Amino acid sequence: PAQLKGALVMTPLEAKGLEFTDVIVLNFFSDSAASERVWGAAFREVGVTLSEKAAESFDTRIHLVLSEEIKQLYVAVTRARERLVFFDRSAKARDAFFRALRERRVAHAHDGVFSRTDGAIALAQASEAREWRERGMTFLKRAEPGDYERASDCFEKSGDEPRRLHCLGLDALSRARDAEDGAADALTAAYLLARSECE
Numbered sequence: 001p002a003q004l005k006g007a008l009v010m011t012p013l014e015a016k017g018l019e020f021t022d023v024i025v026l027n028f029f030s031d032s033a034a035s036e037r038v039w040g041a042a043f044r045e046v047g048v049t050l051s052e053k054a055a056e057s058f059d060t061r062i063h064l065v066l067s068e069e070i071k072q073l074y075v076a077v078t079r080a081r082e083r084l085v086f087f088d089r090s091a092k093a094r095d096a097f098f099r100a101l102r103e104r105r106v107a108h109a110h111d112g113v114f115s116r117t118d119g120a121i122a123l124a125q126a127s128e129a130r131e132w133r134e135r136g137m138t139f140l141k142r143a144e145p146g147d148y149e150r151a152s153d154c155f156e157k158s159g160d161e162p163r164r165l166h167c168l169g170l171d172a173l174s175r176a177r178d179a180e181d182g183a184a185d186a187l188t189a190a191y192l193l194a195r196s197e198c199e
Contacts, residue, residue, distance in 0.1 A: 007024070008020075008150060008153065010150070012075040012076040012079075013075070014144075014146065015076070015079050017142070018079060018135075019079055019080075020079055021083070021131070022080065022082065022083045023083070023085070024086075025077070025084070025085070025086045026088075027090075028088060030088050030089050030090035032069050033065050033069060034066045036090075036092055036093050036095075038065070038066050039069075039093070041057060041063065042066055042096075043096035043097065043099075046100065047100075048096055048103065129159055129160075130158070132154045132155070132158035133154070133158040133163075135154045136151040136152075136153075136155040136160070136163060136167070137151075139154060140167060140170075148167045149167070149168075151167040152164050152167035
């Protein structure tokens with residue numbers, strides 16, 4: 001959506017070790033490898049009232065996939081410094097989780113219609129240049145797959161054109177090292193061009 005044009009998009013695994021002012025977790029439960037009934041079993045274990053139809057009996061031996069999903073959920077929710085927003089297209093898939101949050105009064109449901117008076121402006125505000133630059137430096141130092149491109153996006157948002165070009169060059173060089181011979185030459189040329197624009 002246009003409202004999220006300035007967002008960084010990554011999986012929980014890619015975001016591990018990073019923090020953001022606002023985090024939006026999109027379709028976590030509907031895209032989960034665990035079924036609604038398996039998630040229901042986990043939420044029943046922590047006291048959410050669910051029918052037999054909505055949840056299996058929990059068994060650690062047969063719910064191994066759920067263990068990995070819970071780790072991913074933990075990483076996703078602990079990335080937010082201020083605001084955490086869940087959107088999930090499947091009411092059935094998200095029901096137990098959303099109910100658990102509401103019953104514990106740690107969250108509230110939102111109808112998805114934002115107005116100028118409900119705090120949505122704060123959620124939609126662009127990060128300051130300093131914060132984008134810091135995030136770019138984090139990605140640049142981490143240097144995992146995709147991080148140079150993410151760093152370039154952050155530097156672009158911060159207005160730091162030399163660092164943006166530097167990251168594009170590093171991304172091209174990294175891809176050149178991993179590519180076949182013909183593609184490597186083209187990517188090396190792209191790196192040299194980006195580097196020359198930085199000098």
